[in-house]
Amino acid sequence: MNSNSPPTPSLSDRDIARAFDPARLRQARQLALKTKQDLAGDLAVSPAMIGQYESGVSVPRAEHIPSMARSLDVPREFFATGRPQTSLESGDAFFRSLRSTTAKQRAKATAYTEQLWELVNAIESYVRLPDVDLPGFQGGEIAPETFSKDPTTSAQQLRAAWRLGNSPISHVVRTIESHGIVTILVPFVETEVARIDAFSTMSLSRPVIVLSPSRANDIHRHRFTAAHELGHLVLHGGQTAGDAKLEREADKFAAEFLTPSTVIQDLLPRRLDFGRLGQLSDEWGVSIKSLVYRSRELGLLSDPTARRAYIRLNQLTDEGAIVIQPVHQFAGEVPVLLKQAVELAETRGLTIPMLAKKLAWKPARVRTFLGHIDERPQLTIV
Structure with a gap:
């Protein structure tokens, strides 16, 4: 990788229209949580036309490419073919x-x-x-x-x-x-x-x-x-x-x-003891509520006792005695695999803007996926 290499010429709107990828439009629209009707309104075309774009029956006119990019908050080049991609159905993910989630979500x-x-x-x-x-x-x-x-x-x-x-x-x-x-x-x-x-x-x-x-x-x-x-x-x-x-x-x-049952069943109290449950919560990294459930599941607490415990735990949480x-x-517990991989690649010359260009994303989107948090104070004009 050579950071001093000459920049790749940007594709024109006409080039992107010629190389238009219907799957990219579908993906960008779903990420933006926009319906076909929403996008159609932004482009001043019919929802049926958006459907034809996404099915590959029709191709957007070159002058629609910038409007489409603005509406869906992606670079214009995002809509061009030529980049590796995969396709998932919602039934492929758990x-x-x-x-409580909608199909759109x-x-x-x-x-x-x-x-x-x-x-x-x-x-x-x-x-x-x-x-x-x-x-x-x-x-x-x-x-x-x-x-x-x-x-x-x-x-x-x-x-x-x-x-x-x-x-x-x-x-x-x-x-x-x-x-x-x-x-x-x-x-x-x-x-x-x-x-x-x-x-x-x-x-x-x-x-x-x-x-x-x-x-x-x-x-x-x-x-x-x-x-x-x-x-x-x-x-x-x-x-x-x-x-x-x-x-x-x-x-x-x-x-x-x-909480392996062969171990935790010997550690859990045989009667409701929030002090002991609190100690086990800290030691095993699970909530007191989940330990109560575990106790009931392993036959150490009765259903009525567990119900009383849940009620009391809700009260303690409301009172601030149990801190989230x-x-x-x-x-x-914060993922670092991809962030560290990019940091390693940066030692060989890769930059976030270069990675974003390769993906045809905005750099801010790459940073979001890598878990970068902008901790700068937000300026508000009053």
Whole structure:
């Protein structure tokens, strides 16, 4: 890479129209959460015409390219063919809190995952990422019979394969990343995808987990969610998302992965003891509420006692006695794999603008995917 190389000439609007990629328009529109009618209004064409653009039946006129780019907040070159891409259906990704997400929201999240694959593909042309270390992984799926279909047993098997023993996992996200699973933290805007905590897919060349702290910026929930998505990758490759049974199985996997039953059942109190539960919460990195659920699940607490505990925990939280700790206070739970890969590539001459140009993205979008946070104070004119 030579940062002193002459700049590549920009494509003209006519060039982009000739090389127009219908899939790029669909992806950009979904990311912008715009309907065909929304975009049609911005371009002064009919919604049917937008549909023809996305299906490849018609090609936009050259003069529409700048308006399209402004409307969808992408560079003009984004719409041209010639860059590696992948296509996912919403059924290929497992969504946390699926029932409270709309099809439009899931489409945006799926488009995010497509772009994440493009970013990973671009980064891997400069830096070798860790090999995927999931037993039985074969580029898009795990070989049948590698893991038990029982969530508890499969969590135990993965713990053994990763040599985690039966001790608390200090850093869940860092552990996942160290085994070659791409994980990112994307803060979705609350008004856009307010109900999406996370989603994951095994349908790409590398397993992907996308986490969002926006809805519940709670380190305990975040760790459990990461383990839940890991459970989907291990248990549900090749299955269509959307089944509540699969969500329950991923929850069981996460509980066993974070708190192995053979150990935790001897540590949990036999009567409701919030002091002891608080100690275990700190030690194992899970919420007191999840420990109450675990106690009921293992037959250590009755259902009525667990219900009373949940009520009391809600009261303690409202009173401020239980403090919710935000994710970014825990460095080991913030993804760093892609960020560190780009930093390594930067030592060989790569820059964020160069990477953005390769992807036909705005540099700010690359920085968002890499987890860069702009901590400068915001100027407000009054």
